[in-house]
Amino acid sequence: MTLIDLLGLAAGVCTTAAFVPQVLMVWRTRSARDISLGMYGLFVTGVALWLVYGVLAGAMPVMVANGVTLLLASAVLLMKLRFDRAARLLEAEMQQLTARVADTFETDRAP
Amino acid sequence: MTLIDLLGLAAGVCTTAAFVPQVLMVWRTRSARDISLGMYGLFVTGVALWLVYGVLAGAMPVMVANGVTLLLASAVLLMKLRFDRAARLLEAEMQQLTARVADTFETDRAP
Numbered sequence: 629m630t631l632i633d634l635l636g637l638a639a640g641v642c643t644t645a646a647f648v649p650q651v652l653m654v655w656r657t658r659s660a661r662d663i664s665l666g667m668y669g670l671f672v673t674g675v676a677l678w679l680v681y682g683v684l685a686g687a688m689p690v691m692v693a694n695g696v697t698l699l700l701a702s703a704v705l706l707m708k709l710r711f712d713r714a715a716r717l718l719e720a721e722m723q724q725l726t727a728r729v730a731d732t733f734e735t736d737r738a739p
Numbered sequence: 740m741t742l743i744d745l746l747g748l749a750a751g752v753c754t755t756a757a758f759v760p761q762v763l764m765v766w767r768t769r770s771a772r773d774i775s776l777g778m779y780g781l782f783v784t785g786v787a788l789w790l791v792y793g794v795l796a797g798a799m800p801v802m803v804a805n806g807v808t809l810l811l812a813s814a815v816l817l818m819k820l821r822f823d824r825a826a827r828l829l830e831a832e833m834q835q836l837t838a839r840v841a842d843t844f845e846t847d848r849a850p
Contacts, residue, residue, distance in 0.1 A: 631795075632792060632795050632796050635788060635791060636789075636792045636796075639789040639791075639792055642782070642784050642785025643782055643785035643786060643789065644785075645781055645785075646777075646779070646780075646782035646785060648777075648778075649775040650774075650775040650777075653775040653777075653778075654773065659772075659773050660773050661770075661773055662765065662774050663761075663774060664763075664764040666759075666760030666764075667759075667761035667764075670756055670757035671757035673753050674750050674751070674753025674754035674755075674756075674757060675750075675754060677746060677750035680746060680750075684742075684743050685743050
């Protein structure tokens with residue numbers, strides 16, 4: 629294995645492992661509001677294309693690195709969709725509750 | 740250009756362009772709380788290593804894609820450091836203010 633191969637290996641490990649702390653953070657905080665849906669939509673598409681490229685080119689390191697990255701980035705994307713939806717539902721419920729409280733208050737004060 | 744080359748090109752455009760919506764989102768909202776510092780620290784390191792790999796291997800597409808990605812991901816990382824720090828300072832200021840208000844209130848009610 630040459631120095632250039634080793635460099636590529638280290639680079640691939642870093643860019644793939646990078647998604648582990650992001651997956652753990654979104655899972656722990658149950659929040660992904662600051663994470664761009666457009667970014668993860670494009671990124672997951674790109675990594676899937678890299679995986680197909682690796683398969684067609686018979687390049688094992690490209691397949692492995694992008695296979696793992698695809699799993700991790702997809703996990704962030706799915707959690708974002710789920711937690712954003714939960715946050716929207718909670719917000720709508722809070723608004724309804726506030727409106728009901730305001731309504732009750734208005735009725736009580738009616739002359 | 741073969742089909743495999745085209746696939747690699749499309750993949751590279753997606754994974755690089757993916758960071759554009761994230762940069763714009765963090766810049767607009769001035770918030771990056773849900774973005775993992777560990778992820779961007781590792782990712783920027785990995786992309787920098789890919790860039791060096793591209794230079795040493797004389798692979799122009801690897802150099803270009805990772806050069807652009809390095810700029811975009813570094814922008815997210817720097818904005819995260821800056822906006823997180825601003826949020827921490829604001830929070831500390833709010834806590835001091837709250838403590839001062841509570842202090843004043845206690846003094847007023849002292850017998």
